[in-house]
Amino acid sequence: MPSLTKLVLALAVLTTTTTLAAPASLTTTTTTTTPHQPRLSKRLEYQPSSGAEDDYCGEANPQYTYGPSAPLASDCKAMYEAHPGPGYWLISASETDNNNWARLAASGSCAFEVRLGSDNRGGKVDFRFGTNDVRFYTRSHAGASQARDGRVSVESPVWCSRKPADGMVAVDWRVAHS
DSSP: OOOHHHHHHHHHTSOOSSSBOSSSOOOOOOSOOSOOOOEEBSSSEEEEOSSSTTOOBOOOOOEEEOSTTSOBHHHHHHHHHTOOSSEEEEEOGGGGGGGOOEEEEEETTEEEEEEEOTTOTTOSOOEEEEHHHHHHHHHHHSSTTTOBTTBOEEEEEEEEEOSTTSOEEEEEEEEEEO
């Protein structure tokens, strides 16, 4: 089992924007393919775990957009390759008030963000989003094979677990330009 220090260091490699939860300094990203130090949200509560607590969400129905405002697929690849291991983010209802997106991870021009979905009938609730969910959705839907001219943006509604025995919640996720 990896030590807490190794997990924190792995998490610090996950994103490069000003909105993620590791003790690393934060920087603004640029649209380049140069190596970036990914960073985690400072606002969201990240929980490393030693078990399989990293997969909370179901099947996606991805909607793609392309063009110069989309992130570079190579930056998205760097983000999912920096997978920190088992863990999850606990996103509070206040983080996604007024349809705001909560950024979980970013690398270079690529960011992974979530918010409560419009289909959520349970009102404003806290929810979990796993590291495996971020890795899987980014790898499966924002890689080079989905890109046009090296760029891809994607979003999808999914159903995610809240907490054990608290049911499911509608969540929107997206891979967008950071």
